[in-house]
Amino acid sequence: MEFETLLYEKDGNIGIITLNRPKFFNALNDVLMRELGQLIDQIAADDEVKAVIITGGSKAFAAGGDIAYMLDADSLKAEAFIALCHQTIDKIANLPKPVIAAIAGLALGGGCELAMGCDIRIAAEGTTIGQPEINLGIMPGAGGTQRLARLVGEGWAKQLIFTGDPIDAQTALSIGLVTKVVPLESLMDEAKKIAKKLAGKAPIAMRMAKTCINYGGSVDLPSGLLFEQKTWSFLFSTADQKEGMKAFLEKRKPVFQGK
Incomplete structure (x- = not known):
């Protein structure tokens, strides 16, 4: 299956998904989220794949939701889109295989929410993570108000969501939003190392x-x-x-x- 917004490869028993909208810093739209859900279904049915990595390349994991796509949406279109986001991220969260987010560059808004749907998050040095939706007159809608508080506690969740201010990788590490920070050039090697270790478990x-x-x-x-x-x-x-x-x-x- 070929995708418009994703790249997919298998490295042995590891599935590697790369978000592929580089012109838009991997901003999430309906096509990407629908394709991602379809790919997760495909991986769930593939017994050869034992662990999964989701990444976005070196410049952006995902810079958030596609603002141009959302700008003129009414409440019905907005709900249809965010329901699709929930459905896809829930598929990742409930995939019966471990999923690692290899995060570099920007992981903002929906990008942060997508990463939080993964089981393990590692970040490259220089990564910027946050929930800036408040600055757009909205709030996190793809799980941010729920998963973020469960991961880092209500205090940090409210600070990040209420202020909209992003944090760097080391701060994300200190509050438990990511579990490891590595040099950018080592990010995928580290993600594959962890994935191969998990793939060898029962x-x-x-x-x-x-x-x-x-x-x-x-x-x-x-x-x-x-x-x-x-x-x-x-x-x-x-x-x-x-x-x-x-x-x-x-x-x-x-x-x-x-x-």
């Missing part, structure tokens, strides 16, 4: 761990703990659990089959 356990974390963020602690208990017990019905523990006792590297 696929079912990885999927269940992601499901537990996601579920736990929306329920009370006792419900989350019970879900974890049942999910953990389920893993003892898998061949991967037997292989992992047997390999540990035999002091060798496990060979997981995803079964």
Whole structure:
């Protein structure tokens, strides 16, 4: 499948998605979000892919929503677009495979929200991250008011959203918005290193761990703990659990089959 706004390649068992609207600093419009959702569906069905990287190149991960596209939208068109954004980002958040955001340049507005839908975020030095929507007379709508507060706490979320002021990569690291900052020239190598490490883990356990974390963020602690208990017990019905523990006792590297 060919895409107008995306590039996609496979490096072994890693899927690499590159947002590809360089003239517009990868600003998010309906075509990009629809294509991204379609590609995520394709990856979900591809058993060869064990981990995913989403990037935007060296100048911009995504500079936000496409303002020219949104300018004259009425409330119905606006809701249709933001519903599409939610649908696509939710697909990424719930993909049963780990997703790494490799962020460089600008990650503003919808770009920051797209990155927050990923499981792990690493940023290049010099990256600018923020939610500047307040300066446009709107607010974050693609998950920013919800995911940002869950990631960095209400205080930082309100400061970033209320002021619209961006932060640099080191500040993003200090508040937990990203987990690592690396030189720009090392960004993709680091992302691939992490992706290859994750791709070598037990696929079912990885999927269940992601499901537990996601579920736990929306329920009370006792419900989350019970879900974890049942999910953990389920893993003892898998061949991967037997292989992992047997390999540990035999002091060798496990060979997981995803079964």
